[in-house]
Amino acid sequence: MNTANDAATDAAMSDKVARFPRLVLFDLDGTLLDSAPDMLATVNRMRAARGQGPMPLGELRPHVSRGSRAMSAAAFPELGGDVSPDMIREFLAIYEEELGRNSVLFDGVAALLEAIEADGARWGIITNKPEYLAKQIMPQLAWESRCAILLGGDTLAQRKPHPLPLLHAAEALGESISDCVYVGDDQRDIDAARAAGMRSVVALWGYRGGDEQPQAWGGDAMAATVPAMLEDGFWQALR
Structure with missing residues (x-):
């Protein structure tokens, strides 16, 4: 019982x-x-390679959940959203190096x-x-x-x-x-x-x-x- x-x-x-x-x-x-800080480091390395200054975190943050294509498009608005497969591969390769360095x-x-x-x-x-x-x-x-x-x-x-x-x-x-x-x-x-x-x-x-x-x-x-x-x-x- x-x-x-x-x-x-x-x-x-x-x-x-x-x-x-x-x-x-x-x-x-x-x-x-x-993970936005890691993503920011990624796109800013891409921008530096093209002679462009850093992008502020606040401008990238709304695009982070939408993936590498959306973030690349936001980082390079002059492309009008036309992000090439080569740029996506570049983003992913750099991001793999930055992965976890600044995210919390x-x-x-x-x-x-x-x-x-x-x-x-x-x-x-x-x-x-x-x-x-x-x-x-x-x-x-x-x-x-x-x-x-x-x-x-x-x-x-x-x-x-x-x-x-x-x-x-x-x-x-x-x-x-x-x-x-x-x-x-x-x-x-x-x-x-x-x-x-x-x-x-x-x-x-x-x-x-x-x-x-x-x-x-x-x-x-x-x-x-x-x-x-x-x-x-x-x-x-x-x-």
Whole structure:
């Protein structure tokens, strides 16, 4: 027969397990990692090679989540968006050298990931960054054994905003879509989650442009900061 103490323990365990979804999937750049300084170093090396002065971080930041083509186009507006494959290859080669030199976790990320793990839940990363670059970041952050799954933009046949990476992650880890949530700072993240039938959280601290309206993206919740996702009731409101 269960004692009162046993019942209290069971209730506490039930509350603990229910705190987070069984699988929390994250975008990387602009959501977990502030990689904009590495990106800035990359484009400024490219600009210096062409005799141009440095670009301010504030001008590049809104383009970081959109990838190497968008950042190159922003760094060289005189091209009118006509970024060649050679320039993309140049960007990626330089970025690989700058990878992790100046990037930092957003405030609260370490505590959030620890709380997810302590709850018995798992977390993973689905990014549009090329997989070989995303994998190089994992040991720098000591995440290689903690991240349950890592999918890059070229891991599968489709990338965000297509739902395939999110669906694949849930299936590969044996989780139902209803037990998963995706967190991202770009509309393509929220679009991918919706298409997958997965709940989503809009990360408002990311790399949005000033003209974007995240309230219109249709996310299931919005978080102004990472620590907001550790507040009592945040995840329960998504159920």
